[in-house]
């Protein structure tokens with residue numbers, strides 16, 4: 001009875017999800033060309049290079065260059081204002097700081113960013129703005145000396161959108177015409193009653209919804225509710241238009257579990273800076289989450305630092321590596337440098353068509369980590385044509401190395417003919433005995449386009465279609481995890497704590513390691529005939545697993561070390577769901593081994 005109890009409890013839950021519309025669902029994948037953010041958004045944002053010390057003149061100078069240098073033609077279209085544009089909130093409305101946005105001063109004494117937005121639109125660009133889901137912004141708490149902080153009384157300085165969702169959505173989208181908004185979260189993280197500036201009466205207290213680096217102490221449900229409220233207000237303000245919402249909650253409070261419902265991209269880490277190691281940490285925060293991304297829902301490791309610090313014109317090898325890593329992840333490509341200081345070398349880094357094409361590939365698959373050995377890492381991104389992959393071979397370290405990967409590990413036939421070229425130079429690369437080997441300088445990434453054949457004709461593996469996966473917000477939650485890297489609910493080829501997923505003594509690149517009790521849905525869109533998998537558990541997990549097809553039980557059973565591979569008839573099935581056995585004493589994870597999808 002107890003065993004079945006779990007299944008019948010799980011079933012209504014699973015059934016309930018079938019009809020829940022999700023961003024990036026089968027419908028939006030099919031509709032890739034028309035869905036909002038069908039491919040990762042591209043554009044420019046001032047924060048990395050200007051911090052908060054910029055205004056309309058600087059932004060317009062960059063916008064001009066996006067057009068003149070034809071960067072806009074390559075896709076860099078969103079010109080996004082960050083923190084610092086506001087003066088105060090009065091009578092419920094936000095007033096613009098006209099000393100730095102002079103075009104916002106209207107004859108009747110009010111302020112409006114409509115002229116600014118109209119100019120960007122007239123240039124063929126899109127306009128992005130910034131707010132905070134709480135009452136106050138990050139700069140108010142962390143940049144007391146910046147020149148552009150809100151002014152006035154405690155209440156007038158509450159320029160965040162908390163309690164003003166509808167009014168702000170109407171102002172920013174219906175009246176001013178913005179196309180994009182970054183919604184930051186310091187207002188719900190950093191204004192607790194015991195913060196000195198709050199105690200001193202400078203700000204009202206906001207009981208934190210985000211406890212930084214402590215997911216279990218955060219109120220993820222309430223945070224999600226706030227973002228949901230904002231997204232609803234935007235929908236009401238401009239029905240049918242769907243401006244992009246970029247959720248800036250830094251990978252905290254289980255943001256990966258819920259952000260896809262309320263935004264098209266979400267930060268997976270704290271702020272990037274122009275240092276190599278920070279860039280790597282931000283890369284890692286997104287790289288382990290390939291199963292959470294797809295058309296209309298992108299992991300965001302933060303804006304690019306190409307052109308700045310460790311990635312400036314004197315460090316083109318590192319600049320190319322950073323760009324290649326964001327490209328392979330299907331990360332949003334938001335430039336964060338001063339385009340007035342671009343050198344020809346840096347222009348080549350941000351404007352390489354083959355590199356951008358990997359990032360913008362219409363299938364919307366994020367690159368999947370194939371291997372990591374010391375400083376060597378291989379990441380492969382399935383492109384829309386079966387058998388075609390972008391492959392990044394990354395030297396994370398400060399010494400030269402030789403790095404190699406087998407075509408079979410990329411899910412490609414080691415014997416069928418393949419064409420391999422270097423995305424940066426177009427130069428040909430050869431596989432020898434089914435392996436690609438490159439010599440890499442310190443901090444160098446080789447970015448290749450491999451046009452090969454699938455390992456088996458007519459068969460897709462998980463790494464060929466991560467955009468079809470949807471990881472549900474259930475399952476075992478590690479008590480000691482940090483949200484950035486240490487525990488990921490579902491990964492291809494790795495267990496949730498990051499160890500390689502092994503089967504018969506080899507890494508199972510076709511398996512997914514998941515949290516016990518998790519639910520992973522896969523959009524098949526009636527395109528597949530048969531799914532095969534091997535339910536052998538890693539950890540002597542004895543609980544029962546369930547596999548649903550469009551809400552009906554296709555198979556259930558007990559995972560044991562000797563269980564036979566399963567073969568499921570999925571003709572006409574739109575979505576299957578894999579329900580892992582619940583956590584039991586000592587078992588926190590489960591593995592769906594050797595998944596194959598036959599057409």
Ligand code: GLA
Nearest residue numbers: 047082083138139184248271
């Ligand atoms: C936060 C965000 C940054 C930037 C600053 C502005 O730190 O994560 O990207 O927007 O606020 O103050």
